[in-house]
Amino acid sequence: MEIERVKGKVYEERPGFPVQYGPERTDRQPGSPLVPHEVYRDLVTILLLTAMIFFLTAAVMPGLETPRNPAETEAFTVPDWYVLFSFGLLKFASIIPEVQIPGVLGLPPALLSVGFWGFFLTQLPLIFLVILPFIDRGRETRPAKAPIRSAFGIAFLIVWIFTTSMYSVNNLILEKWPVVGSDNVLKGFIIGPPILAGIAAYVGLRRLGYSSMYWYRIIPLGAAFLIALGHAIWILWAIQGHAQWSWIAVFLAFLVGLTAVPAVAVTFLPERTALRFTTATGLFLIFLGFAVWFTVGFYTPSVLGQVEIVLIPNMHTIFALPIFSVITAYVALRRPYSTYEYLLNECYQCGKCHTVCPVTKVEDDAVGGLNLVYNSFKKEHDGVPLWTCLACDACSAVCPLDIQYSDYILEERAKIMGQSAVDGGETER
Amino acid sequence: MIPEYGPGRAIPHPVLFRLLDSEADDTTIPEIKVEHKSEFAYYPGCVDYYDQEMQFSHMNYGDTNHGVIFDSSVKLLRAVGIEPMILDRSFMKCCGHDQLWQGKVDVFRKMRDYNTKIIKMIGVKTLVTSCAEGYRTLRLDYKLDGVRVVHITQILYERGLRLPPSGDGKRIRVAYQDPCRSCRQMPVDPVYEEPRELIRRVDNADLVELKTFRADAQCCGVAQMMYCNDKTKGLTYKRMDEARDVEADYLLTACPKCLTHFGCLHHENKWRPDDERYPFRVMDITQFLAERLAGPWPTGGNVDEKKKEPPLPGRRVS
Numbered sequence: 208m209e210i211e212r213v214k215g216k217v218y219e220e221r222p223g224f225p226v227q228y229g230p231e232r233t234d235r236q237p238g239s240p241l242v243p244h245e246v247y248r249d250l251v252t253i254l255l256l257t258a259m260i261f262f263l264t265a266a267v268m269p270g271l272e273t274p275r276n277p278a279e280t281e282a283f284t285v286p287d288w289y290v291l292f293s294f295g296l297l298k299f300a301s302i303i304p305e306v307q308i309p310g311v312l313g314l315p316p317a318l319l320s321v322g323f324w325g326f327f328l329t330q331l332p333l334i335f336l337v338i339l340p341f342i343d344r345g346r347e348t349r350p351a352k353a354p355i356r357s358a359f360g361i362a363f364l365i366v367w368i369f370t371t372s373m374y375s376v377n378n379l380i381l382e383k384w385p386v387v388g389s390d391n392v393l394k395g396f397i398i399g400p401p402i403l404a405g406i407a408a409y410v411g412l413r414r415l416g417y418s419s420m421y422w423y424r425i426i427p428l429g430a431a432f433l434i435a436l437g438h439a440i441w442i443l444w445a446i447q448g449h450a451q452w453s454w455i456a457v458f459l460a461f462l463v464g465l466t467a468v469p470a471v472a473v474t475f476l477p478e479r480t481a482l483r484f485t486t487a488t489g490l491f492l493i494f495l496g497f498a499v500w501f502t503v504g505f506y507t508p509s510v511l512g513q514v515e516i517v518l519i520p521n522m523h524t525i526f527a528l529p530i531f532s533v534i535t536a537y538v539a540l541r542r543p544y545s546t547y548e549y550l551l552n553e554c555y556q557c558g559k560c561h562t563v564c565p566v567t568k569v570e571d572d573a574v575g576g577l578n579l580v581y582n583s584f585k586k587e588h589d590g591v592p593l594w595t596c597l598a599c600d601a602c603s604a605v606c607p608l609d610i611q612y613s614d615y616i617l618e619e620r621a622k623i624m625g626q627s628a629v630d631g632g633e634t635e636r
Numbered sequence: 637m638i639p640e641y642g643p644g645r646a647i648p649h650p651v652l653f654r655l656l657d658s659e660a661d662d663t664t665i666p667e668i669k670v671e672h673k674s675e676f677a678y679y680p681g682c683v684d685y686y687d688q689e690m691q692f693s694h695m696n697y698g699d700t701n702h703g704v705i706f707d708s709s710v711k712l713l714r715a716v717g718i719e720p721m722i723l724d725r726s727f728m729k730c731c732g733h734d735q736l737w738q739g740k741v742d743v744f745r746k747m748r749d750y751n752t753k754i755i756k757m758i759g760v761k762t763l764v765t766s767c768a769e770g771y772r773t774l775r776l777d778y779k780l781d782g783v784r785v786v787h788i789t790q791i792l793y794e795r796g797l798r799l800p801p802s803g804d805g806k807r808i809r810v811a812y813q814d815p816c817r818s819c820r821q822m823p824v825d826p827v828y829e830e831p832r833e834l835i836r837r838v839d840n841a842d843l844v845e846l847k848t849f850r851a852d853a854q855c856c857g858v859a860q861m862m863y864c865n866d867k868t869k870g871l872t873y874k875r876m877d878e879a880r881d882v883e884a885d886y887l888l889t890a891c892p893k894c895l896t897h898f899g900c901l902h903h904e905n906k907w908r909p910d911d912e913r914y915p916f917r918v919m920d921i922t923q924f925l926a927e928r929l930a931g932p933w934p935t936g937g938n939v940d941e942k943k944k945e946p947p948l949p950g951r952r953v954s
Contacts, residue, residue: 617739
């Protein structure tokens, strides 16, 4: 019956379609009308809020502080949180030298001051956003299909803004944690994390998009390992004769080892084993971090404090790279098993697959709209499409977006058979 | 998982698949003595299992002959100057296609690793297979670096198979069923043109296309040996009706699974002589081509080699 209705284009009484059309429509309409239902409900909310404001002004007297004296400048000023990044960039711009431009063609001479450079740096992400449509001409908008753009976004619009916001309170940080040592450490920390986060995001998004991964795993992780190793050797060479040299060596060995494990794992081991090693390394890293955190109070005068004094100024590589290695290796090895639905979302439901599917022509349960793709969208299987599917790929052959449904069938069947094996196998019939 | 539609019900030959699965557990590699070394190897797949399992095979009382695919393939390969090493099932395992598509990925991996080891061990350069499913699986799902995997029609076309002219001037209409696995499902090197070109080389054959062909070709009804029931038979009916509508004399295919299911339906609809629903013959393309070559008729081990005409259908009377 359903089929005849569709053929005759009779849409009345189907879900979502009214029984009658036009102004003479008399059937009950879904939803509630604006007057009086919606008006009354909004009025109640508005009056309640107004009453609360009146009550608060009457009952709670705000205490006014002494007025601020404009003559004296405060020792520490900080803007509102949403412009912290800009403030941090203004401070950071002091590393750029001021440039005096001589006046030419009747124009007055200009000074590219620290203020100008700070303003310029603040606009940098915006400039990037403005020119982005002219650089990236692809039609893909999903992050997994446009990994470069997405990695830039994560690096500069999220991590870069976070680190610059952190730099805006640099003097507070130096005051509270004197072990950090100098402002240069914090300056370096603006640059490093966005780049590392961008690389990690790019690798992870490639994996999410089912792209080839071989060199994209080995190169960043190998480079991280080599940089950490070189830096560790340089530190040990530079502090010869230090009282805690051997302790520092032990610590550096740990940290370099934490970068080495993912690098070796992705190069030589199969994926699943490498993922296990990486996860274990990550857990160990978290454990080590907590151990240092909790013991630092006890050992500060003797051992760990001195180790920290040496290591923390080098934290851009020595502390950031193990974290980077573990995260990158994890996102690069993780099996994106739940993301086939994500790729399936390319489908815009033109229904060509449904037209050509041979199963729908013979299977009673499948006549009238039950097929693989629609079920996949609902993320539920009534069993029929999954096990009657011939995997003949007629749907993929006509798909305008070239979605490989047979891969999806393979994956779902493997999942169910694996679960069935875990449950003790299927009963015999 | 809702049990009435689960995999247990969907796989119709449980004994066969238990056997194949249990075979995969034994991964000891036997000693293999290669009699004549060649860079070509022919992998017949699991056709001999079908012959024993299917009720309508020539081993039982039908006339569908899977073993003849093996004979014909070797005869054709010899005709184009290839003396292949035979990757026999005495030391090879099933390629694992059915297990993979039934969801038994662990069984498939065992088979793949074992077969890959043996193929590398005996030094195969070009692996020829006569089975569409085997072609796809060995080409895409295996990681056979350095081994070229080809379907038999591809290598016959490439090396220029020449067929002698037949004596009688009777024209025959030949339809070709594109197996899903070697056509649509191959992103690289799909086998569309080669079998058609080979059919055109038979001088008295007219190639007719079915209603749906090439990438649009309808499936034969059953893939990966799942769900043999009235619904899948309905699909096979549709496909064979297409062949009847174009008045084909032969329905050829390049996949033993298609041959199995066409043969099954063909057998069921053979009521009386001259009163058949499907008047055409169903056979594998290798058999069709090999019957046109000079030399002993390919028999699939059914009758003696000296026979020069096709074997009679039905049970062999000893």
